[in-house]
Amino acid sequence: MNHIDPADRFSLRAVPSTDAGSRAAEGTAQLSKIARQVAAQYCRDTMSPVMLGGVLRIVEAGLIFFSGMALFLVYVGIDTHLYWEYSLAIAGSSLLAVVGFEVADSYQIGALIHPARHLRRMALVWTAVFAALAMAGFLLKMSEGFSRAVFGMWFIAGLVLLVGGRLMMARMIRKWTRNGRIERRALIVGGGKAAESLIRSLELQPYNDIRICGIFDDRDDRRSPRVVAGYPKLGNISELIEFARIARIDMLIVALPITAEKRVLSLLKKLWVLPVDIRLSAHSSQLQFRPRSYSFIGSVPMLDIFDKPINDWDSVAKRAFDIIFSLIGIALFSPIMLATAIAIKLDSRGPVLFKQKRHGFNNEVIEVYKFRSMYTDQSDPTAKKTVTKNDPRVTRVGRFIRKTSIDELPQFFNALFGSLSLVGPRPHAVAAQSHNLLYTEVVDGYFARHRVKPGVTGWAQINGLRGELNTDEKIRMRTEYDLFYIENWSLWLDLKILLLTPIRLLNTENAY
Structure with a gap:
């Protein structure tokens, strides 16, 4: 139970269900007044220690x-014949120093908060870098050509900058830690003695960046007290999902025995739809796994069940990808967008753009831009009724731009401003239905698609799943493709989808 393969995660979703319990598990539960107040305290984003x-x-x-x-x-000048050798030596030494600090654990949160305890180690690394530089110069028979004064002054200047920078950074980090800017917010799943033991262990860790925001447990107050180790029980598991839609939560820690496999799996079927890390506490378990199976919060061992997708530096790379290619797309398609706007105005009365509320990242409601393709008085902002072939609500220009997907081009601006990504699961309207059932009622675990930001195009679309969703099977297939994308994301996959999209759009069979 120490690992769930991505390919098996789909099995955590039950067969399609329409009962009230399934819908509640998707985040429609009502929070108590206290839980809503606590969630409101954690609405602001935090700074990840990894990013810092x-x-x-x-x-x-x-x-x-x-x-x-x-x-x-200053002391040698650019006109020396050793310009490139100096530049290479300085660049290589800078890189080697950072690698040395990494090996010496100087970028751990404890070292950043209390730098005085690690400055000696940093000084030793910096000295070792210059020793390696001198050795390289000796072995390559190049040391005589370099200025010893420059490297001597650089050694002192570098040390002063490093020490001064670390002391200033420590003051800033302590301030950010006090006001909650740097922390990992966690919810404890499960109460009673197991949760109390876990919380006490976490509180004993000297450099703990975990802030426990509350406890959620399905058991009643007789089996799971309302307050555990000073933290309130805020609700049941269905309410936890709603809580995590409001608050910025980073981690769920399941405080249940590893041996309670059925109960753990039952919880995971509900919790995996959230864009958070899910850890199973192993601090009181009698089962022993290999050290590689664990991650640690201080010295408290955890089994990694799910990781938040596209997190930390991956999210930075994806955002940069979106900005660059959105600007390219806007510049490339601006003549088409201008011509489309004129055609819409000439064809029917009403605005050029159509704004529709759709579900975005973590189930937040966003506004997505499209070129208007329907008559204004017959538009369907909630998409309760799917557009079908020869739909009388669609204008003449609308039929063409829908078939060619030109109506989606304004979403380049959504991607540029950040409500969408260029590539990701396609967002559906908040009230989208199939045979009078919401998509969430057709596919249990449907909202797992929203663990990442939705996209202008996606893996499902380039695999032929675009256009009308007129059967439950089509909705399930799209969801499966979207979940595959989330589990296998890479920048290369995004680029592949982006480049294949224009080719796949030539197939207009299902686009009305």
Whole structure:
């Protein structure tokens, strides 16, 4: 039970269900007043310690490199015959220093909060870098050509910058930690003695960035007390999902025995739709796994069940991808968009653009832009009625732009401004239905599609699943393709989907 293969995660979803329990599991439960107040306290995004450490690596590498280059340019000059050798030596030493600090655990949150305890280690690494530089110069018989004064001053300047920077950063991090800017917010799933033991263990960790926001448990107050280790029980598991839609939660920690397999699996079937890390506490388990099976919060072992998809630096890379290619798309298709706007105005009365509310990341409601393809008085903002072949609500221009997907081009602006991604699961209207059933009632676990930001195009679309959703099977197939994309995301996959989209759009069989 220490690992669930991505291919098996679909099996966590039950067969399609329409009962009230299934709908509640999708996040329609009503929170208590106290739970809603607590959730409101955690609406603001936090700064990930992983991201902070990554930024600090870049900053320190830049400080070391630019201080070395500045000393070289001032005391030696650009016209030396060893210009490239100096540049290579300074760049290589800067990179080697950051790698050395990484090996010495100098980017861990404890080292950042209390740098005084790690400055000696950093000084030793910095000295070792210069020792390696001197050894390389000796072995390559190049040391005589380099200025010892420059490298001596660089050693001192680099050390001063590193120490000064770490002391300033420590003050900022302590301030951010106090006001909640740097923390990982966690919910405990399960109450009683197991949860109390886990919480006590977490509180004993010296450099703990975990903030416990509350406890959720399906058991009644007799079996699971209302307050555990000072933290309130805020509701049941269905209410947890609604809580996590409001608050910015990073992690769910399941405080149940590993041996309670049926109960754990029952919980995971409900919880996996959330865009969070899910960990199973192993601190009180008698079962022992290999060390690689665990992740740790301090010294408290956890079994990794699910990881939040497209997180930390992956999200930065994906956002950069969206901005760059959105700008390219807007520039490339601007003549088509202008011509479409004119054609819509000449063909029928009403606005050029049509705004529709759809479900976005983590089930948030967003507004998606499209070119208007229906008569204004017959538009269906909630998409309760699916557009069918020869639909009388669609205008003459609308038929053409829907068939060619030109009506979707304004979504480049959605992707540029951040409500959509260029590639991801296609967002559906909030009231979209199939045979008078909401999509969430057709596919149990449907909202797992929203663990990532929705996209202008997606894996399902380039595999022929576009256009009318007139059967339950089509909805299930699209969901399966979307979940495959989430589990296998990479920038290369995004680029592949983006490049294949225009080719796949030539197949207009199901587009009305």
